[in-house]
Amino acid sequence: MKKTDYGQMANEIIQNVGGKENISHVTHCMTRLRFNLKDESLADTDKLKEVNGVLGTTQSGGQFQIIIGQNVEKVYDQLSVDSDHASSPSASDEKEAKKEKFSFKRAGNKILDGLAGSLTPLIPVLVAASMFKMLTAVLGPTMLGIISEESSLFILFNFVGDAGFYFFPVMLGYTACKKFGSNPVLGMFLGGILIHPTLLGFAEAGEKFSVYGIPATPENYTSTVIPIILSAWVMSYIEKNLKKVIPATLATILVPTLTIMAMLPIALVVLGPAGFFAGNYISTFLLSLDSIGGFLAVAIIAALWQFLVMTGMHLLMITTLITVFAQNGQESIVGPAAIIASICVAGMSLGTFLRLRNKNEKALSFSFFIASFIGGVTEPALYGLGVRYRKPFIGLMIGGFAGGLYAGITGVTNYALIPVANFISMTGFFGGTTANAVNGLLACSIGFVVTAVITYALGVQQQTQKKEESGSDIYEEKSVV
Structure with missing residues (x-):
């Protein structure tokens, strides 16, 4: 996408969220623009979805979110200039927020909003620090034995990785x-x-x-x-x-x-x-979840993880993961489940690609496969395939459960906190025993294959445009086989 296209895209987004005056706060994560709007009813979701480059919209965690994908930072930079908004709320916005009546839902949204705004800018630090820790595990004596613990390279990578968390x-x-x-x-x-x-x-x-x-x-x-x-x-x-x-x-x-x-x-x-x-x-x-739910805990979280991502509730899990890793250097419940669930998104994309017959839709689903497996961006597939065709979500859940079940039974442990959803996240299984790494990779493979097979077997059901009939709006559904 050319630079001028980002300007046009930012302009259209601003107009369709209600204009500059309706934006009180805007930031972004790895794939989404996150707006705090004064009046969310002014946002035109239908027109936003028609903007070239916008993959979808969602409302969660007290924010109106627009899914962009890997170009989100470029769009955000242009949008920040065009909207004249910094990344913190203004005094007038705070006065308006004080007038809102208290409710547990609003309080929960505020908590999620605060966590998202505080943690998401630090994802690059977590990625870089975890990669250095992963390199010491893979290259060190516990795995390949290429470098010793006394070598200057091992010491360098180790303290650089520790600095990101310390x-x-x-x-x-x-x-x-x-x-x-x-x-x-x-x-x-x-x-x-x-x-x-x-x-x-x-x-x-x-x-x-x-x-x-x-x-x-x-x-x-x-x-x-x-x-x-x-x-x-x-x-x-x-x-x-x-x-x-x-x-x-x-x-x-x-x-x-x-x-x-x-x-x-x-x-x-x-x-x-x-x-x-x-x-x-x-x-x-x-x-202690493994003692409460046994091996089923990993399976259940893996099956439901992508729903947590779509609602923003995964931020609570990520906050907890950071705390656990800081104290123990490893984790065996949420980490493995999240990695498996992310790989399953690629499986869902591949299964949908094999099932579809329309060339344009096949090309789009294959691009989602590349975006998730290589780029670590799952939202395009979640919204472009899961939400659009529905049935792939069933395959995603079954595959996640299957992979998580194997990981739970074999006691797979995650040794590196790598907050990216692509194939690199599987390196988090390295750092312990060789059996742990093998079982972790097998769990992801099981999740990927089961998701792809179930998605292909179920077919896809597309929700098409509205039709007006007898004075009421209904949706026409068709199965794509």
């Missing part, structure tokens, strides 16, 4: 503050405070200290997620209120200083320990 609170402090509309540099500062060697020393020695005379329980906050997100959220309110009462002539000095002074007891005494405890509790629960 300093996660600092980076997350930046992205979380951008999401919540406060100073991102102060967020980095607060993240640095949480992982300062002095605090880590207290935590390791089991010593207590006080903040302004208030007893505090120090914890090791390196690689944690929840403490800094909670702290950044609270800090956004403190900073904004200080800006309202402190004169502009003194704001440059007093606002950042008083903000951090106020946050010290809140972060170190209350939110930090509470977030650390919550993270440990969630991790323990996740790790």
Whole structure:
């Protein structure tokens, strides 16, 4: 797609979401534009789907999302210029949000929105760090034995991989503050405070200290997620209120200083320990799923994973995965299930490709196969095949269950957190025993083959355009065989 096409695409998207004035916040993940709209009813989903390059739309996690695919960053860059919107909400938008009535659904959407806005910008860091850790596992003595643990290359790759997770609170402090509309540099500062060697020393020695005379329980906050997100959220309110009462002539000095002074007891005494405890509790629960649901836990999650992706609920799982990996360096429930489910999307694309007869539709489904298996972009297949033809979703679920069942029975473990959905994600099975790697690859192969076969056997059922009959709208359905 040419550069001028991105400008036209961005223009059409802006118009069909209700115009610039209807956009309060916009960001993007690896494949989607994520809008916070003032009035979602103004968005014309039918016209958006007709925009060249738009693969579909969905509403989840308190956001109106437009699926673009791998070109999303280029579209976002152009859209940010054309819409004159930064990636944080304005003061007027916050006033409007305060007027909204409380509901558990709205609160849940806000939580998902906050997680998405904080975590998705850091996906490149997680990918790069995990790849370095994977290289040490594959090239090191536990696998191929090409490099020794004492070699400079092994040491280099190892500490580079560790750095991505160790300093996660600092980076997350930046992205979380951008999401919540406060100073991102102060967020980095607060993240640095949480992982300062002095605090880590207290935590390791089991010593207590006080903040302004208030007893505090120090914890090791390196690689944690929840403490800094909670702290950044609270800090956004403190900073904004200080800006309202402190004169502009003194704001440059007093606002950042008083903000951090106020946050010290809140972060170190209350939110930090509470977030650390919550993270440990969630991790323990996740790790205990195999004892609660046995090998079926992996199978069920693998069967339902893509539905979690479409609703945005997978962000909760990813947050937990980061916490588990930070503490244990491995995970055997959600990680394997997510990898298998991602490979199954490629199987669904291949099965649909083999079943379809129309040349254009076959070419499109094959492009979805390449996009998912090589590019790691699953949304085009999910919306372009699963939602459009329906029955492929059944094949996707059955294949995911079959692959997950084998992984659960053989106890497959994931040793590298690689948040991409292509074939590279399977390298996460390396790092333990050879049997684990073989069983992990077999589980993905089973999921892929079963999905493709079931999808082909069921055929596809397409939902075509609306027809008006007897004063009511109905959908005509046809089976493609």
